[in-house]
Amino acid sequence: MQSNKDAPAGEQQSPSNANANPAKSKLHPSVDLHFDRTWLTQLQERVDRNGPWDDWTMYQLAVEAEQTKLIESFDDLQCLRSLPSFEPMPHQISTARKVLHEMSGRAILADEVGLGKTIEAGLVLKEYMVRGLVKRALILVPASLVLQWVRELNAKFGISAFAQKKEHSWGYDVVVASMDTAKRDPHREKLLNQDYDLLIIDEAHKLKNKKTTNYQFVNALRKKYCLLLTATPVQNDLDELYNLITLLKPGQLGGQSEFASNFVVDKRLPKNEGQLQEALQAVMIRNRRGDGGIHFTKRIVKNIRLQLSAEEQALYDGVTNFVRERYNEEQGDWTSMLSLVTLQREVCSSRDAVFLTLVNMFKKTPEDSPNRAKIWQLVEVIRGINANTKAEKAMELVREMNDKVIIFTEYRATQEYLLQYFRSNNMVAVPYRGGMNRGKKDWMMDLFRGRAQVLIATEAGGEGINLQFCHHMINFDLPWNPMRVEQRIGRVHRLGQTSDVHIYNLCTVGTIEEHIVSLLHEKINLFELVIGELDHILERFEKNETLEQRLARLMLEAGTNKDALKEGIAELGNSLSRIRDEVELEDPSDLAAVNSVLNAVGQTIEVRP
Amino acid sequence: MNERQIHKFVGRYLEATDCQIIEKSPAHYHVKLSPRADRDLTNRPFYWSFVDRTGADPETMSMLLVTDKAKYDDAAAAKAAQPPAPAAAPGSGSGNSADAAFGRSFGYLNNAANLNVRVPREDLHYGSRRLEQLFQSAKIGGNYLCLFQEPEKRTSHPLHSTAYSAWLGVNMKVEFLCDMKREEIHSFGISLATGQCLEQFSDRLLQQRMTPKLPPNVHTAKNAITLNKAASIAEGTLERKLRTYDYSWADAASKRLDEELSTVRHYYEPLIEGAEEENRAPIAEQYERRQEEIRWQYEPRVSVSAINCGIFYLQGIG
Known part of the structure; x- marks a missing residue:
């Protein structure tokens, strides 16, 4: 009740809940004056009842607080003094100023990747x-970025932002949600009935098509200010740009046919560039890295092919056979099939990883099932393995480089095993994983920076690990999702890295791993792509199914037929490298004319490593 | 607000809310909160509704309120380095941080305040959420007052009576709004006896010693005007003042508003015209919504609300 009464009138001013101020007059031809008189009724009531009365010191403190918070001018940046914990970069501050003072809070932030659109x-x-001026804000982002946004808004900006989890989460003032959730019923209806003071959309290039539900949903949301964030406002043709800007401010580029006749020669060739640029300048800011400014150091990639020991090979074959048999038995149940595929991948990592999964599988299998015996048989095979070929090789590498190194694995069990293995060989290694709380993560980072030569990590996501001081990285096993591989690399090979980075991929010959390494390394050329490029390749490739799913399907369907597997993977590889070529070709030549217009909107930022 | 001002502000808040200060330095307060402050600051509405319903004795929280982070951390580090390792020279930075790292790995607690119970630490810098809560709490706790000026010196004569008159005091926040915003604070005092209106009334009050109790040997003059009338006088004074302001910002905002409206008109009108009969309504609705959004965003306006107010009895007939 209190907050309602005290809220400045401006916050409530919105089309659906008109302000209920009694006194109103004209101050100036264009300016209404409202007096909020709730205070007078309240005071009169207390006079009539002779109390209750408040405290004199608190009265003074309240006035002091208001004086401190007073916004004295229309156009300074007040928020800077309330952010002691971090310092935005100059281009981020100038971008924010421009959005606030020249664009009136409706803008497309189109900085190139890595310049900090989120910060802006x-x-x-x-x-x-x-x-x-903003109380209620809605932030729509891809599902994988929800938590990162929430963390960043809370930690860097002291904004109480909440991730949408339950139905009632929509009630918070600042909510971060995934676009896919928001546009679905029952959420959709709820959101369309709200007034949002500010709407922020990350990865807004997903709104480039007018006919999609995404586009129509965002168009229908009621908002005062609106920010669209994308590094690639044009991917294929100029219509995408038109749609994006029309979503933000209909009419900015005229009607569709006007736009076509005024500005478009061909879908990738603009005309009247000067005018177009001017129109863009009013709604879009695009900061780019200086040509010489950001030079990433080199990535030196080495695939290390290893032959499994006879015992390990026996386990791999045993598991492979088991997986095939089970697949043939239970055609159809896709999720249980996926766990079988996992089993096969785990064999390539460590016996410990397989062991854990097998034991769990054993527990879940009914007692009368013949599979129980088979599983147990595999466990017996594990008992026969005493050494881990990969771990030995990793140890050897670490000793040779005699420098800080981060080892990534997909599996907790492998991580535990490696920690113990390194310890028993008198090598100091510290763990890092997603489940650790913030404090522990920071502590592990401290230890790695200071005293340990090796960090063994299962998680690469999150902004917590910046390891520019480390120049070596070992992929003990490789994820099947290329984005996760890129995230791993990004931990080490990023802005601020001053040395070349060495990447070692451990890969066991004659296993599925061998195929994966060749797919990621040779076909996608993952280790040498420019930032952001992988995104484009995957977006085109993964229309219905992710690469991970397609690989799994391929493996299961190939059965024991090694040639079929090889052929299938080769086919995947070919289509990936074709898409890669397309993406790489497009940018420089085809979109050059479009880009030169886009790039004129904003400044060039020299980011020194 | 700088660190020193925050420190002073927090100190006065804690005193006004009867919090019990366990330890303090120029950089921090370690306090056990009073029930009143606990309700406002700890975000425990369920706990407090439990206490209210069952009448249980409330257990309030303790907090470590750090008003100057840099100073506090330096002091804490120096303190931690000294007793356990007298060998490490105080001030040798590397020694301290190494100790701290060892401390963490072996689980030492290097903070005196941490010895018994974990006390949540709050860094109160300008813009921090906890300080904002303190501001809110002060606002809620200092809304409506009724105070008397303390007589300058005790009148020796027991039969002598001093005349006091009542003033309506109100601190007003004026917001100048369009797609941007600025604010001003105006403080008015209106004598209920004569209708005289004073500006910067709040500053005037601060020069007096005020008390909630009617002092002895004082009589109050009869009010000649109602609160309503007094409020209108304040509003009228403010309005006359506001009329003299420069409104080029508002003209600029109206111009933006008109431009935006004409841009969308230019876009939607042909669209509606050219649309099939059955599509017309949804497009028109979209057009309507977009116009509303633009007005919501740009419309220049000035709105006035009260920060707080009260009845103040001051010496003399105003």
Whole structure:
């Protein structure tokens, strides 16, 4: 009740809930003056009842607090003084200023990857909140980025942002949700009935098509200010740009046919560039890296092919046979099939990883099933393995480089095994995993920076690990999702890295791993792609199924037929490298004309490593 | 607010809310909160509704409120380095941080405040959420007042009576709004006896010693005007003042508003015209919504609300 009464009138001013101020007059031809008189009724009531009365010190403190928070000018950046914990970069501050003062809070933030669009959006949001112009904000992002946004808004900006988890989460003032959730019923209806002071959409290039539900949903949301974030406002043709801007401000580029006749020669060739640029300048900011400014150091990739020991090979074959048999038995149940595929991948990592999965599988198998005996048989094979070929090789590499190194594995059990193995060989190694709390993660980082030569990590996501001081990285096993591989590399090979980075991929000959390494390395050329490129390749490739799913399907369907597997993977590889070529070709030549217009909107940022 | 101002502010808040200060330095307060402060600051509505329903004795929380982070951390580090390792020279930075790292790995607690119970630490810098809560709490706790000026010196004569008159005091926040915003604070005092209106009234009050109790040997003059009338006088004074302001910002905002409206008109009108009969309504609705959004975003306006207010009895007939 209290907050309602005290809220400045401006916050409530919105089309659906008109302000209920009694006194109203004209101050100036274009300016209404509203007096909120709730205070007077309240005071009169207390006079009539002779109390209760508040405290004199608190009265003074309240006035002091208001004086401190007072927004004295229309156009300074108030939020900067309330962010002691971090310092935005100059181009981020100037972008925020421009959005606030020249674009009136409706803008496309189209910085190139890595220049901090999230920070810019955070600054704008914070400034509007400090000024009381935004109370309710909705932030729609891809599902995988929800938590990162929430963390960043809370930690860097002190904004109480909440991830949408349950139905009632929509009630919070600042909510971060995935676009896919928001546009579905029952959420959709709820959101369309709200007034949002600010709407932020990350990865807004997913709104480039007018006919999609995404586009129509965002178009229908009621919003005052709106920020669209994308590094690639044009991927294929100029219509995408038109649609994006029309979503933000209908009419900015005229009607569809006007746009076509004024600005388009061909779908990738603009005309009247000067005018187009001017129109863009009013709604879009695109900061780019300086040509010489950001030079990443080199990545030196080495695939290390290893022959499994006879015992390990026996286990791999045993598991492979088991997986095939089970697949033939239970055609159809896709999820249990996936866990079988996992089993096969785990064999390539460590016996410990397989062991854990087998034991769990054993527990879940009914007692009368013949499979129980088969599983147990595999467990017996594991008992026969005493050494881990990969671990020995990793140890050897670590000793040779005699420098900090991070080892990534997909599996907890492998991580535990490696920790114990390194310890028993007098090598100091520390663990890092997703489940650790913030404090422990920071502590592990401290130890790695200071005293340990080796960090063994299962998680590469999250902004917590910046390891520019480390120049070596070993992929003990490789994820099947290329984005996760890129995330791993990004931990080490990023802005601020001053040395070349050495990447070692351990890969066992004659196993599925061998195929994966060749797919990722040779076909996608993952280790040498420019940032952001992988995104484009995958977006085109993964229309219905992810690469991971397709690989799994391929493996199961190939059965024991090694040639079929080889052929299938070769086919995947070919289509991937074809898409890669397309993507690589497109940018420089085809879109050059479009890009030169886009790139004129904003400044060039020299980011020094 | 700088660190020193925050420190002072927090100190006065803690005193006004009867919090029990366990330990303090120029950089921090370690306090056990009073029930009143606990309700406002700890985000435990369920706990407090439990206490209210069952009448249980409330257990309030303790907090470590750090008002100057840099100073506090330096002091804590120096303190931690000294007793357990007298060999490490105080001030040798590397020694301290190594100790701290060892401390963490072996599980030492290097903070005196941590010895018994874990006390949540709050860094109160400008813009921090906890300080914002303190601001809110002060606002809620200092809304409506009724105070008397303390007589300057005790009148020796027991039969002598001083005349006091009542003033309506109100601190107003004026918001100048369009797609941007700025604010001003105006403080008015209106004598209920004469209708005289004073500005910067709040500053005037601060020069007096005020008390909630009617002092002895004081009589109050009869009010000649109602609160309503007094409020209108304040509003009228403010309005006359506001009329003299420069409104080029509002003209600029109206211009933006008109431009935006004409842009969308230019887009939607042909679209509606050219649309099939059955598509017309949804497009028109979209057009309507977009116009509303633009007005919501740009419309220039000034709105006035009260920060707090009260009845103040001051010496003399105003």
